[in-house]
Amino acid sequence: MELLNSSKKKGNTQKRFNSRYENNIYTVTLAGNPNVGKSTIFNGLTGLRQHTGNWTGKTVTYATGTCSYEDNNFEFVDIPGTYSLMSNSEEEEIAKDHICFNKTDCTVIVVDSTRLERSLNLVYQIMEITNNIIVCVNLLDEAQKKGITIDFELLSKRLGVPVIGTNGKKIKSLKKLLKIINDVCTNKIFPTPIKAKYVPIIEESVDMIFPTVKKIIPKKYSHLYKWISLGLIENNSKSISNIEAKIGINILNNIEIKNKLEEIYQMLDKRNVNKDDLNYWIVSSILFNSENICNEVCKFKKNDYNSRDKKIDKILTSKIWGIPIMLTLLGLIFWITIVGANYPSQALSTFFTWLEGYITYGLETINTPNWLQSILIDGVYTTASWVISVMLPPMAIFFPLFTLLEDLGYLPRVSFNLDSCFKKACSSGKQALTMCMGFGCNAARYRRS
Amino acid sequence: MNNQTLDTISLGKTVTISRLNCSKLIKRRLLDLGIINSTKITPVLKSSIGNLVAYEIRNNIIALRAEDACLIEVIN
Numbered sequence: 383m384e385l386l387n388s389s390k391k392k393g394n395t396q397k398r399f400n401s402r403y404e405n406n407i408y409t410v411t412l413a414g415n416p417n418v419g420k421s422t423i424f425n426g427l428t429g430l431r432q433h434t435g436n437w438t439g440k441t442v443t444y445a446t447g448t449c450s451y452e453d454n455n456f457e458f459v460d461i462p463g464t465y466s467l468m469s470n471s472e473e474e475e476i477a478k479d480h481i482c483f484n485k486t487d488c489t490v491i492v493v494d495s496t497r498l499e500r501s502l503n504l505v506y507q508i509m510e511i512t513n514n515i516i517v518c519v520n521l522l523d524e525a526q527k528k529g530i531t532i533d534f535e536l537l538s539k540r541l542g543v544p545v546i547g548t549n550g551k552k553i554k555s556l557k558k559l560l561k562i563i564n565d566v567c568t569n570k571i572f573p574t575p576i577k578a579k580y581v582p583i584i585e586e587s588v589d590m591i592f593p594t595v596k597k598i599i600p601k602k603y604s605h606l607y608k609w610i611s612l613g614l615i616e617n618n619s620k621s622i623s624n625i626e627a628k629i630g631i632n633i634l635n636n637i638e639i640k641n642k643l644e645e646i647y648q649m650l651d652k653r654n655v656n657k658d659d660l661n662y663w664i665v666s667s668i669l670f671n672s673e674n675i676c677n678e679v680c681k682f683k684k685n686d687y688n689s690r691d692k693k694i695d696k697i698l699t700s701k702i703w704g705i706p707i708m709l710t711l712l713g714l715i716f717w718i719t720i721v722g723a724n725y726p727s728q729a730l731s732t733f734f735t736w737l738e739g740y741i742t743y744g745l746e747t748i749n750t751p752n753w754l755q756s757i758l759i760d761g762v763y764t765t766a767s768w769v770i771s772v773m774l775p776p777m778a779i780f781f782p783l784f785t786l787l788e789d790l791g792y793l794p795r796v797s798f799n800l801d802s803c804f805k806k807a808c809s810s811g812k813q814a815l816t817m818c819m820g821f822g823c824n825a826a827r828y829r830r831s
Numbered sequence: 832m833n834n835q836t837l838d839t840i841s842l843g844k845t846v847t848i849s850r851l852n853c854s855k856l857i858k859r860r861l862l863d864l865g866i867i868n869s870t871k872i873t874p875v876l877k878s879s880i881g882n883l884v885a886y887e888i889r890n891n892i893i894a895l896r897a898e899d900a901c902l903i904e905v906i907n
Contacts, residue, residue: 466863497891665862695876704879741868798894802881805896809882
């Protein structure tokens with residue numbers, strides 16, 4: 383996207399900075415499931431001009447970055463990846479809060495082309511809150527590999543919002559995405575989401591409670607009425623109390639709401655529906671909608687499209703081979719890092735010593751006092767060159783190799799194998815990746831000692 | 832046809848989910864992952880150590896620990 387910008391505006395950074403204030407700034411939220419390449423798209427769109435924001439009261443951070451198209455500027459907010467907005471993990475709270483209360487000009491929902499059905503759950507949930515949605519079907523290259531084709535036009539028709547297929551690594555496809563974002567933000571396109579159809583019992587319950595919700599909650603939050611209604615009939619008290627805290631109105635203890643809910647439960651009783659099953663009915667309605675759409679728009683060329691993956695997975699996670707393969711691979715990476723880094727280290731070290739001679743000579747010729755020379759050469763220069771020659775080579779070797787493992791998809795298998803070890807530390811297998819990254823620093827350290 | 836829990840099913844055997852027997856919060860999460868009644872689910876992989884099993888459901892693979900899987904009742 384850096385490319386994109388430079389082709390649009392040839393000005394220097396200063397000029398770009400100024401133009402930010404001359405033109406419109408639109409905010410765009412990037413939402414999506416975990417592991418759908420959201421961050422790749424985010425980085426692709428915003429280039430290097432991004433910073434992570436630590437938002438008050440939150441321990442998890444999310445990133446914002448800017449990007450321009452034609453004369454408009456866009457501020458992108460990358461919220462944590464989630465499967466749903468109704469469960470209650472911390473990431474989901476953040477994602478939900480952002481979508482509910484920070485009204486942005488447009489929400490881009492990134493979905494996985496190989497797992498469209500699961501991704502649509504989130505799309506339908508966000509549709510209950512905002513209209514300005516763009517669905518971005520990412521990882522098209524993966525879908526192609528697996529023989530899956532998706533009819534974007536039909537998908538767009540069925541969802542009522544613009545749909546675009548992208549491959550996060552390709553600048554051209556991001557350009558198309560940016561154009562649509564621009565069109566939606568400048569009201570050239572009006573997305574009209576076709577919301578999920580719930581089973582009659584849910585629709586009726588929502589209809590019953592909706593007027594009361596409308597009555598007690600200010601118009602400012604009108605986009606949340608349906609969402610709150612659904613939360614109330616589902617009896618998702620945590621989700622509701624979170625909203626209560628934000629808008630400062632006591633919903634759960636409101637007498638009218640309580641009466642209405644009682645009325646609904648009586649109605650359910652009459653029809654022999656257990657009120658604890660309502661969340662099941664809500665989710666299964668959404669899943670049913672997603673399933674129907676997927677059956678229409680997705681075509682699988684090969685029936686058993688992941689048979690090869692399965693065979694490999696069997697070996698990688700088998701009782702006999704799983705751990706040895708993991709140790710070998712990680713060991714190999716460390717070995718390459720530690721041994722391989724020696725050569726560039728030595729070269730760098732020789733280079734810096736050679737350079738030091740010239741710098742000392744230079745300083746002496748301009749008659750630098752002894753103490754200053756000592757500070758500059760023995761202090762600053764030696765330390766800096768030492769750190770660079772020792773640390774840089776292992777980093778430059780370890781992280782690309784690690785990225786390679788990640789791209790091959792091996793790391794999730796490591797997490798899978800190691801989950802029980804991490805469980806003992808009250809954590810989950812996911813942490814294996816963070817731990818392995820940490821080894822990168824150790825590799826550098828062991829070389830030192 | 833008697834009810835079994837998901838953690839007792841052997842690899843490669845496809846079963847149908849009949850009931851989620853768990854607290855509200857966990858239930859909501861399982862539902863969001865597509866684990867709902869009358870969905871077919873197949874255990875496909877077992878972790879080399881520990882009791883983590885990967886299941887194929889709706890063309891996805893998800894991994895569940897045995898203590899979560901035992902909350903899911905299934906029928907053949």
